[in-house]
Amino acid sequence: DAKTTQPNSMESNEEEPVHLPCNHSTISGTDYIHWYRQLPSQGPEYVIHGLTSNVNNRMASLAIAEDRKSSTLILHRATLRDAAVYYCILRAYNTNAGKSTFGDGTTLTVKP
């Protein structure tokens, strides 16, 4: 499975934008880029996903490099509730690849 690389930790101030990077240089053409986050004492929560084009939803934006070897999750205005571990994962689109390979994730700390 293609792997992802993320920084171990990042800090942000409340109400400022946060850019969380992810490298996936071995991504294949059928891999979707997904982001999940895990708040303390909870299971992971879906944030956003994309294939080639940048994506926006109510939670965040996903910017995907033209060569697809990296992506950035953008939280436009960080709140204290956004403090979590953020996982960037690749999920292949074919019938026998439902499993997801989670990396170590980035621990985001949001300072008031």
Added chain:
Amino acid sequence: KAGVTQTPRYLIKTRGQQVTLSCSPISGHRSVSWYQQTPGQGLQFLFEYFSETQRNKGNFPGRFSGRQFSNSRSEMNVSTLELGDSALYLCASSPGLNYNEQFFGPGTRLTVL
């Protein structure tokens, strides 16, 4: 809709015992995946079930097994427990295979003494 539920939430076992964990997916979801989360190894995929059939399996020994019932509920079993099996076991469901979003349950915290 109710979310993914896992039972029990906490479990303490001793080495050599076996354990069964249960997962009830969101109503209408047919795919269930299991993950093990430990501080040292992070979140690791165990297996995925769809329509009562195991579709994918991670790199875990045969002591880890699972099954899915016709109502999509799933169980995983760990036999001959080892200290290293202490972990948070997470279940995730999605409407089908290759669906874009997985919905995770709160997990079962297993402690092996």
